[in-house]
Amino acid sequence: MFVGVGASRVRDLFKKAKDNAPCIILIDEIDAGGRQRGAGIGGGNDEREQTLNQLLTEMDGFEGNTGIIIIAATNRPDVLDSALLRPGRFDRQVTVDTPDIKGRLEILEVHARNKKLDQSVSLEAIARRTPGFSGADLANLLNEAAILTARRRKEAITLLEIDDAVDRVVAGMEGTPLVDSKSKRLIAYHEVGHALIGTLLKDHDPVQKVTLIPRGQAQGLTWFMPNEEQGLITRSQLKARITGALGGRAAEDIIFGAAEVTTGAGNDLQQVTGMARQMVTRFGMSELGPLSLESQQGEVFLGRDWTTRSEYSESIAARIDTQVRTIVEECYDLAKNIMKQNRSLTDRLVDLLIEKETIDGNEFRQIVAEYTVVPDKTQFVPQL
Numbered sequence: 266m267f268v269g270v271g272a273s274r275v276r277d278l279f280k281k282a283k284d285n286a287p288c289i290i291l292i293d294e295i296d297a298g299g300r301q302r303g304a305g306i307g308g309g310n311d312e313r314e315q316t317l318n319q320l321l322t323e324m325d326g327f328e329g330n331t332g333i334i335i336i337a338a339t340n341r342p343d344v345l346d347s348a349l350l351r352p353g354r355f356d357r358q359v360t361v362d363t364p365d366i367k368g369r370l371e372i373l374e375v376h377a378r379n380k381k382l383d384q385s386v387s388l389e390a391i392a393r394r395t396p397g398f399s400g401a402d403l404a405n406l407l408n409e410a411a412i413l414t415a416r417r418r419k420e421a422i423t424l425l426e427i428d429d430a431v432d433r434v435v436a437g438m439e440g441t442p443l444v445d446s447k448s449k450r451l452i453a454y455h456e457v458g459h460a461l462i463g464t465l466l467k468d469h470d471p472v473q474k475v476t477l478i479p480r481g482q483a484q485g486l487t488w489f490m491p492n493e494e495q496g497l498i499t500r501s502q503l504k505a506r507i508t509g510a511l512g513g514r515a516a517e518d519i520i521f522g523a524a525e526v527t528t529g530a531g532n533d534l535q536q537v538t539g540m541a542r543q544m545v546t547r548f549g550m551s552e553l554g555p556l557s558l559e560s561q562q563g564e565v566f567l568g569r570d571w572t573t574r575s576e577y578s579e580s581i582a583a584r585i586d587t588q589v590r591t592i593v594e595e596c597y598d599l600a601k602n603i604m605k606q607n608r609s610l611t612d613r614l615v616d617l618l619i620e621k622e623t624i625d626g627n628e629f630r631q632i633v634a635e636y637t638v639v640p641d642k643t644q645f646v647p648q649l
Contacts, residue, residue, distance in 0.1 A: 268312065269312075269315060271298065271312060271313070271315060271316030271319070272315045272316050272318070272319035274316075275316060275319040275320050275323060276319060276323070278290065279323040279333070282333045283331055283333065286331055286332035286333055287332035287333070287334075288332070288333060288334075289333075289334045289335075289336060290333060290334070290335045290336070291336050291337070291338075292335065292336070292337040292338070293337075293338050294338065294339060294340075295337035295338065295339045295345065295349075296339045296340075296341040296342075296344055296345060298313060298316050298317060298320065299317055299320065299337070299339075299345050299346055299349050300313065300317075300344050300345070300346065301344055301345065301346045301347070302314050302317065302346055317346060317349075320349075321346075321348050321349065321354070324349075324353075324354045324355075325353070325354075335355070337355060342358070363397055363398065363399050364398075364399070364400065366392050366393060366396075367392075369391075369392035369395060369398060369403060370388055370389055370392040372400045372403050372404075373388045373391055373392055373403055373407070374388060376403060376404045376407045377407060380407055380410075380411055380422060381420070381421040381422065382421060382422050383421040383422060383423045383424070385423060385424055386422060386423065386424055386427060391406075391427055391431075393490075394431065394473070394490060395431065396490075396491055402434060405434055406427075406430050406431060406434050407422075407430070409429075409430035409433050409434060410422045410426040410427050410429075410430035411426075413426045413429055413430060414426050428474075432480060432486075432488075433480075436480035436481050436483060436486055437480050437481025437482070437483075438480065438481065439478055439479070439480055440478070440479030440480060440481075441479070442477065442478055442479070442622060443477065443479070443484070449477065449619060450615065450619060451517065451521065451525075451527065451529075452477060452484050452485045452529065453477055453485070453615045453618045453619050454516045454517060454520050454521070454611070454615055455485065455513035455514075455516055455517055455527075455529055455530070456475050456476075456477065456485040456486070456487050456513065456618070457475065457516065457611055457614045457615050457618060458512035458513045458514075458515055458516025458517070458600070458604060458611070459475075459487040459509055459510070459512040459513050460472045460475045460487045460512075460614075460624075460629060461512065461516075461603070461604075461607060461610070461611060461614065461633070462508055462509050462511075462512035462515070462600055462603050462604075463487070463489055463505075463509040463512070464629065464630060464633050465603055465607070465633070466505040466508060466509065467505075468499070468501045468502045468504075468505035469489070469502075469505040469506065469508075469509050470489040470490060470491045470506075471489065471490060471626060471630070472487065472488070472489055472626045472629050472630070473488040473489060473490040473625075473626045474486075474487075474488045474623060474624070474625060474626055475487050475488075475618060475623070475624045475626075475629060476488075476622060476623040476624075477618060477619070477622045477623070478622055478623065483532075484529065488626075489509075490626070500544070500548075500550045503540055503544055503548075503550070504592070504595075504596055506540060507537050507540050507541060507592065507593065507596040508596040508597075508599050508600050509600075510533045510536050510537045510540075511530075511533065511537060511593075511596055511597045511600045512600050512603075512604070513529065513530050513533055514526060514530040514533065514534070514597075514600075515597060515600035515601045515603075515604050516604050516611065517529075517530070518601060519601055519604040519605055519608075520604075520611070537593055537596075538589065538593070541589045541592040541593050542585070542589050544592060545558070545585050545588045545589055545592070546558040546559040546585060547559060551588040551591075551592065552588060553581075553584060553585065553588060558576060558577050558581065558585065559576065607636075610632075610633065610636050613632065614629070614632060617632070
């Protein structure tokens, strides 16, 4: 009964547009109807392809200027049919990326108009603290802060509500704090391991906060904040991030022994393995040389990716695995050495973290600075 309805609607849409020219047609989520036509594998979808063919026919570009501008939006440009992206159809592509610090500040100013902010709140500081946030994330952040302010019966949104809202948006709901126990002390060593190595390595982002308050699935969290918008990342920065991510497991290993390491580093190890593999296969940062061995693609797209063969031989695959393991092992050894050299500093930071449950980044760096730096930049000894 509904065969041809999609194509008919496209014809009606363009007829109405021509009757009302000049006008703009906006098609949201164009990938729903403009997905790449299949190669016969898996059956295909004739009805959707009819709709796409009708859209292509209406946009053929052979007629003179009809006064119609067509704008489409999608999050999946990689699955669009190539015929849609030819000159004369959608011949200009505009990538909308997450905003930079200036854009975030302007977005925050818009969403803060109808909210009562305390004089101590700096929108610029919030913008600086939220790299990678989209406009919707920033709107959600201020809404969460307003909800927290109402719950706490305050007159205006303060920095405390903003901080808690950032944590809520990024990591999830706040859980019940752990009672003082062996588990709490172990988590404290894990988080201090991340923060301490992140502070001592000069190429690592600075620590913003260390906390033992559970959020989402995490029993404790260490926040890092980049100094600037990072477009390009150096090899030394990637290795510093891998070493910092392994800091939690290294602290457990050094303090409690290999038999007492926990499952808390599961997510850290996933990130570490992903970063190390990208260094080898995509960025050419290993002994294999400047080779891109894996393309960046998502799930298999039937009719295009199903028959693609591996881009390297089995012997190269084995060498890739060896290089990934080498990078991770080097970084893990460095993390363990740093923890061994700074045992007394670690114990002091853990005692303070268990007592306060949250340590601010500035306070953390101040305590580390009380220990004299040895020239190799990794070994710290207490001042006499």
